[in-house]
Amino acid sequence: MRELVTHREWLCRLGLPSVFLFVIALLWSGAVSAITYRSLGVSTSIDGRTLSFVENLLFRVLDGGQFVFWINLVVFLALALLRVHFRWWVVLATMIVAGTPLAVLMGRSIARYLWAINKGGVPWEDVLPAPVTMGIVWVVALVADAVIDWRLRVCARNLVSKGICPECRYDLRGSIAGGSTRCPECGAPIQSVSRIEA
Numbered sequence: 001m002r003e004l005v006t007h008r009e010w011l012c013r014l015g016l017p018s019v020f021l022f023v024i025a026l027l028w029s030g031a032v033s034a035i036t037y038r039s040l041g042v043s044t045s046i047d048g049r050t051l052s053f054v055e056n057l058l059f060r061v062l063d064g065g066q067f068v069f070w071i072n073l074v075v076f077l078a079l080a081l082l083r084v085h086f087r088w089w090v091v092l093a094t095m096i097v098a099g100t101p102l103a104v105l106m107g108r109s110i111a112r113y114l115w116a117i118n119k120g121g122v123p124w125e126d127v128l129p130a131p132v133t134m135g136i137v138w139v140v141a142l143v144a145d146a147v148i149d150w151r152l153r154v155c156a157r158n159l160v161s162k163g164i165c166p167e168c169r170y171d172l173r174g175s176i177a178g179g180s181t182r183c184p185e186c187g188a189p190i191q192s193v194s195r196i197e198a
């Protein structure tokens, strides 16, 4: 996780990805609920008519997505205030690949438990799993982001110590000896290379 210089820079680079993630997270929470309902054989009816999967999904987005909405709003505000740069695709991948099965399994377990003790189960299935999973998704995604940054830095440092440009892999040993300040191949400043090493 790199820190960006200004709040303006954060907004320019991460404003649109944040809005995109926000919308996907709301649809995701609806999808998780709709999948859980379907897998439990529960159907939702309004005025005696059973909702289709898509109608159920949109209904769940409006119904249960509010908690996911608030969690994401708080996280985005914190990231914007602290000017933390994050990779939006890491969050998206974590949400879909790890978050979906986790939320569905959690939703099924909660519903089954509440049915077993004869207290229904549908409202809690809706309220709990998606927001709890969303919180876990953010923690996992930000840790993964930090690990990716660390690996990239180690990689760049190794290349620099061998006299290789970390941007384009050009052999810089001759250029450094000749006193060049930029990589002759891609133009990356050699100073920034030594800053990575610091």
Ligand SMILES: [Zn+2]
Pocket (backbone or CB within 6 Å): 165, 166, 167, 168, 169, 170, 183, 184, 185, 186, 187, 188
């Ligand atoms: Zn280069």
